[in-house]
Amino acid sequence: MADIIAVRNLVKRFGDIVPTEVLHGLDVSFERGALTAVIGPSGSGKTTLLNIVSLLESPTSGEVVVDGRDFSAGDINAYSAFRNAHIGFIFQFHYLLPEFTALENILIPHWIGKGRPPGAVIDKALGLMRDMAILPIKDKYLNQISGGEQQRVAIARALVQEPKIVFADEPTGNLDRESGTAVLGIMTRMIRDLGTTLVMVTHDREIALKADRILELVDGRICKSFRVAEKGEKAARELLEDRSCFADEPEPKPGD
């Protein structure tokens, strides 16, 4: 079973009175252990796809299989334990709890799933902090650390339970270029070391090019899907420039 996530004929509609269909029968799968970047213009449905495959949002219809288990029913609350054990989340905003120290924040997923963390888990959390160069801030609270440090704490929190999949939605969107690049470098290296699958939504092509595979969504459909290594970086860049998927966009009228 090479694919850890498989989605068939996925449809997602929002709104009851005036329904808007965001995903129109999407078929997509994600390979176990691979880093996939999902790109696309805003409104293309990339975040919606991420939310559905990360079991945070229920599909309108279609089949969602994660790690061999069928989650098509979309009962978000019932999947809490699965998310805790097997899924890590990194969002654009860190969503750390200000009431807890950096180290305590990292340990919260363990608290939720298995209760008070034993020494071995604390050591692991400290190891993650050391690898990400945030060990000195372990006892600091949210308001005492920088944005880059906050995001690294959030990454350590996503990884502490060694999840099978990590979902990241614009993980460096709130950081400046320099610390964003640093955080991203650390994140991808650690995820590769752990052999964890990463699905990352980004609008940044440079970031996307560091992934194993790029998936481009346009208007709720897959526009492009290719492996960066197979194409070579130059061809990959050219591919990203290609705008053939936007063909059905109306031509700008002269005089506009």
Added chain:
Amino acid sequence: MIVRPYETHIAFRFLLKGRGQTVLLLVGIALGVAVQFFLSSLIGGLQLSLIERTVGSAPHIFVLPPDNLPTSLLLGDGRTVDSRRVPYSELTEILSWQQYYDFLKGVPGVTAACPVAGGQGFIERGGATENVSVKGILPEEGARIYRFDRNLRSGRAELGGDSAVVGLTVADKLRLDLGDRFFVRNSKGTGDTFTVSGTVDLGSVQANAQVFLSLDRARSFLDLDGVSAIEVKVADPFAAESLAADFRRQFSRVKFESWQARNSELLTALRSQSGSSGVIQFFVLFAISLGIASVLGIAAVQKSRQLGILKAMGVDNRGAARIFLIQGLALGVGGSIIGIGLGYVIGLAFLRFFGTGAFGLQLEPFNLIVPAALAVVGSAVASVIPARKAARLSPIEVIRNG
């Protein structure tokens, strides 16, 4: 319901880090509990002392001859009876009193029963005439009803021969001292001379306007063949009326009157006092609950981002709700404990400044249990609203809207 470790871990940290709010809520609950404790202690004590003053040294049930009016009407069957022809003794005396007396002595809950011969008399002394109630009692039974053991102000409660125990009002007005002899005239114009063997203070002017004699001397003084009443004391004063009602069902030829029936105004006043204190306590509790509901409600909104990510990370709806229920419960328990301490401090300070006598304040632990329990329940109920809010929160909603 198994509380998972993270629920308390997060709930207590939220409380600890939201220090200002937590302290305010704790103080609010504590004050509420303390005020309720103090209020119920004060009102309870006040009522007890009022009732004690009213019936502590008085009979609780009076067995009396039937009213004369119904008697003449009952003889009806078409004929009217001239009430003047009804024999006098039938109206003011209980002739077969021994039967009732024997019965009453054996009733459980009755602590004393005493046949009495009561009537009016006039004491003449040094040119002054004082209207008094003459009451003949059995020394032992009467002493139990009128609590001579603790109400005696001077002398001894001796009633044999021509000895008399005189109420304080009578003694003061006529300047009667121990061993003094005084002449009492009855309504027929004749009279008798008695000696003061003791004086008693029964708590009220009316009760102290009595002169106690032995039953036999009083009967001859008042010219009674039977007795004028049987006075009864019961263990629980508040059971007097229901006991009297029981007696009424068993005996129809005499009248049973409870102290409650005689003091209905006092009881109404006490009841409305209890009622109003209940209303005050309810609103205190209500205000506390509203405070908790709103503060925790605001906290639930403020923390919706954190709750969203917690839910994404595996906190289910139940767990999210319990994080708030635990906070409410902890606030209720903590506030109640502080309130109990505070209530005792206020109560003891009050006792120190005003003494026990003035208000009859009684610090009963029972008065603490009710407000403390209500505060805990109220806090828990108040936290249901934020808990539901937390349970319903969808993680994606928060994450989508940042």
